[in-house]
Amino acid sequence: MFDGMQRRVVSLWFPRLASDRVLRRRLVNGPFVLTLKQQNANRIYCLNAQAAEQGLHQGMSYADARAFCPALQSCTADPQADMRFLHILRRWATRYCPWVGMEGEDGLVLDVTGSAHLFGGEEAMLADMRGRFARAGLWVQIGLGDTRGAAWALARYNEGVAASGNMLTALKSLPVAALRLDEKTSVALQRMGLRKIGTLAAAPRAPLTRRFGPGLLLRLDQALGAQPEAITPLSDPPHYAVRMTLPDSIGLLSDVMAGTERLLAQLCTKLKAQEMGARKLCMTLRRVDQDCQQVELRLARPLRDPQRILSLFERGLGEIDAGFGIDQMRLEATGVEALPVQQISHVSDHSKSRLDDLITRLGTRVGLENIQRFLPADSHIPEHSFIIAAAAYSNPSSGWSILNPRPLYLFPPEPIAATGPHPPARFRWRRMSLTTGHATGPERIAPEWWHQDESWRSGLRDYWRVETTQGRRLWLFYTPQNPGWFVQGEFA
Incomplete structure (x- = not known):
């Protein structure tokens, strides 16, 4: 803050920030809205000017909106992308002054004290802002005053510039909601007949404090300049x-x-x-x-x-x-x-560090994405009981939680000639004649109805572990609904 210089604050409000961000890359002629699921219903999150002219509003059910406007076009909202875009605008706004802060989810606040003359004065600076935002396809409302509260109120309720000095003159005709009050307090004041800021400022302060607490008068004093309100600029992320x-x-x-x-x-x-x-x-x-x-x-x-x-x-x-x-x-x-700081123990395991370094060395040759590991998945279906993930972007699991052992080698089911619900005494598999020595089972596995897997359309499977006299230990299954025997795996 410069000594002896009146503080001046600019508030930038982007009422259509989300829709403007999307429409910058997507050309749409006509009403357009962004929708978001709220309270178990798909509701309007943001809308463009054409949609507002059709009588649509934020929070309206999307089904009702389509009934009012059949030609309505829509897209799913992305609040996180909107916030990232607002952070980009905040950084861009530092061209006007170094002190730029966030104002909720759709606004910025700038302390332009001592910097307006660099752009030819306040009016020229605001005109430059409007021109640049218009060329960028962003709708903005701007307020300028001596305080943060006054600039916020002007941007949202009476876009314009308040002359330096008495903020009450510029704000007295605005509704009390312009003081950044919650809806409950604003409605209660209107029921008492205190609808304008000028009327509220002239009312006795003691009864207001007893009924609404100190927060109401604090907002009033901040807007009028009787109480200070800081603007905290966001620092740029660390540059490593x-x-x-x-x-x-x-x-x-x-x-x-x-x-x-x-x-x-x-x-x-x-x-x-x-x-x-x-x-x-x-x-x-x-x-x-x-x-x-x-x-x-x-x-x-x-x-x-x-x-x-x-x-x-x-x-x-x-x-x-x-x-x-x-x-x-x-x-x-x-x-x-x-990478938060961790407690150092006298028992250290260097094996994981050596494995990570090995993956890094191999990744420099073949690519980290090509070094993969198997991880357990929450499914009792053999084909769905594991996933393959890049080793560099996943953590090893302690193992599969299964009641029955699974074969080391798993392959697509291969049919064999056999009948009956019990494992055959003799059968041929891969041009080999095998004799069953011992069989353990069955383990019945039912298909998962929520997965559209063609290989499981035959229904139930009864799995058997078969040890042959030739030394092969195979995993066979029988399909009761469509009788047949198959080999799907081999134990080590």
């Missing part, structure tokens, strides 16, 4: 990158590794301060001829241990063409994940 400019060019692998070690120590210090770990690292090496070489390292687990990461970098750095020498090194963690 370090750089080193060398006085003399280098080209030996040992020198590059030494520089990488120093950069990793600085980067891991930043990561540790934020309790984050790197999942993807990019080393950029600038040569003296201004050409750049890059080495990317993708880790199987988030790490911030400089020594472990350094050894994983060695293979990629060894393939760099240093040319006439390298004079600058830049290391950036382009992908990070949370």
Whole structure:
């Protein structure tokens, strides 16, 4: 805040932020709404101007909206994407002033004290804002006043600029809801005849405090400037990158590794301060001829241990063409994940760390996505009892929770010639004549009706573990509803 300078605050309200964000990429002519499931019904979350002209409003049932407007077009809302878009707008708004904060889920607040003259005055600055938002396809309402509360009220109830000085003159004709009151308090004040801010400001304060508490008069005083209200700007997310400019060019692998070690120590210090770990690292090496070489390292687990990461970098750095020498090194963690501090125990298990490092080394050659593991799935159907996931993006499971053993090798069912509900004494499988020595079962498995699996359309299956005299231990099943025998697996 500048000494002796009147504070000035701008409030930006985007009443159609969600629909404007979608319509920026999707051309729609006519009424358009975004829907979201609320209270067990699909309701309008946001709508464009054409939909509002048809009498539709936020919170309206989508079925009722289609009845009013048969030509209505819709799309599913994404509140998280809307919030990310608002954060982008917040960062863009720092071109007007450094102090930019969030105002709910659809607004921004800017402390433009001392910065309006850089754009030719307040009116010129607001005109520049409106022009840029209009070209971006965003509908915005702007309010400017001495306080955050006054700017908020003007943006939402009477778009305009309040002259510096007495805020009561600019706000007295606005409804009491413009003081950022909850609906219950606003309705109660209207029933008492206090519908305007000017009327509320002239009313005795003691009875209002006894009935509504101190919050009502605090909002009034904040809007009029009698009580201060801070604007807290959001800080930009941490940038995990370090750089080193060398006085003399280098080209030996040992020198590059030494520089990488120093950069990793600085980067891991930043990561540790934020309790984050790197999942993807990019080393950029600038040569003296201004050409750049890059080495990317993708880790199987988030790490911030400089020594472990350094050894994983060695293979990629060894393939760099240093040319006439390298004079600058830049290391950036382009992908990070949370890595909270953990309690250190006297019993340490290094096997998991060694496995993660092995996956990382193999991933640099074949790709992390191509190193996969089997994980148990919640299904008693043999074909559905496991899933295949990338080892770098999943954790190993303790094992399958099953009552009966399962074969080590599982393959599509192969029919054999046999009849009757009990395992055959002799049968041929894969051109081999086999004799049943011992059979255990049956284990009856019913199909899952919620899965449309063609291979299980035959109905129930009775599984048997059959040990043959030739040494084969097979998994056979019989289908009672469509009599037949099949081999589906083999035990080790």
